[in-house]
Amino acid sequence: MLYAAVEVTWAVTGTTVPWKEHSAYAPGVQLFLAALALLAGVACLGSTRTLAKLGQVAVATTLIVALPVFVVGMIGLPIHFVTIVTLSGIQSVTGLAQVLLNTAGAALLLLVGLSYRRRLRGDCPRCGRQHASAAAGPLAHPAASRAPRRTRVAAYLLMCGLLPWAGTKTIWTLGGDALGVAGDDWQKMSVAGASGPSKATASAGIDVTVLAAMVGIFLLLGLLYVWGQVFPRWTLFLSGRRVPRLLPLIPAWLTGVPLAMYGAALLVMAPLMAAGVLPEIKPDPPFTTSSGVTWFAEFGGLAFGGLGIGLIVAARSYAARTHAVCADATAADRPK
Template structure:
């Protein structure tokens, strides 16, 4: 728990320094200058919370609150990662750096919050100093592989189903078909116009959309979090068969994905609801009319929201089931 506290404090100092540097230099974050001050303030509070964890002070609720704010700060990080993966440039380097730092902070803050709960459960009220006669506690055995509870598995099914329309839409475009009045050729021309990489364009020409492939990998990750084979390598992994899966291997992408997609999708659903009811108007982007833009956005944002929430639920269950 002490180590978690120092880690959070260190991240808070670094995050505050980044925000302060942006604010003082006039560097814009998300199209404005004031977010730099907000980032600096969040980092300072997180650093103080980390020191409080080291001192065994009850700050668990504050840690979860900061975790939620940091997760919001990681908004659309996954989109930046996809962009970089296929050799394209992100729209704003400072924005991408902030999202990456915020996502790391969300993971560290969640870990510290869970650590404080475990410390309280185990009766850890202060640092223990080792002495000659002090017994050394035996390490807890790793839990046996077990599937997630039924409600978590139901969430995994819901998250999978939410991605099906998105995958089918992308596959249809990649194969040259049309959806919501937009043809595959038009989508391909948009990729070329927006400077997509050669790898991305080559995949599209072969009927494989990059984001569709990543969605399928995401579903694979989701089920690895809820099934026993996500804790012990199964037979089809060859030489790894029967070995324990390191917790960080599925949890790192799961937590980063959840911190990005869950808030992005949920807030996006609210925005689309306002657009659908006429309260505001959706940005057309590369689409010809609002109807097409809305239909496509509902498929994409709906998939992100459903999958992101399911991933968060599954990651939490995996964390708890594999904790030692």
């Protein structure tokens, strides 16, 4: 209801809500999103009741249709996160609010859908396993373990997608030329257009987005290894304690999903632009050629898509390895 009220208010008042650079949501789209949010709210209420077969199908269909819409709407979350953390300023308050509303909606619909699926299958809504008693007892947590070898290999290969993008930016920040961009021009624009910590790092020849990618790699590695489940020694007072399960999972999902979608879009668009199917992007300084912009878009797709999918793969493994079950659940039903 809150989401719908905000969307209707923006549509009626003609408030500009950007969804990408130089593009904004049309009032008709905002009204559609408001109607979809209300429909999803009705489905959420229906998921808590005993319904006939047709009602169950209607609730499930509504949740399945609504969830991807909200997920697509959260695609700009990593970009806003980087600008806020680096104190670079918020480009659009309404744009940020829209992304946060979509993120909250996607997360809540996912939880409702998961619980509803468990109830339909006759599983415990809390742990997802089948057991006779009600879900009121303690939870049994599995022992800490690292991800399977296949998962670790896949994650490392996906992380390699960062190399062309990060390497190109590092060349520019060090004063070198690449993709038709002069290092001196890149440095001047980076320092001139930055503020706060991002300006300090740009002055030192360090690109803040590369640093943000390193944070993503740190999160990904934590999802793969035991130190992401039990606080290591260097965490001092927390050493040896169990890491709260949602502490790494929430940022991994919220970052991985939009990064994967954004990277996939770039990976599709760049070859189409190179082949002439889509119009080439006109170069803006410091870029001097359209081909340079196209190549950098391809590098960005490999980087963002690789890191995003890597986070999703690692988070999926982490969620399975740390899944707690009700103590009354049978040992055969517990995750391996």
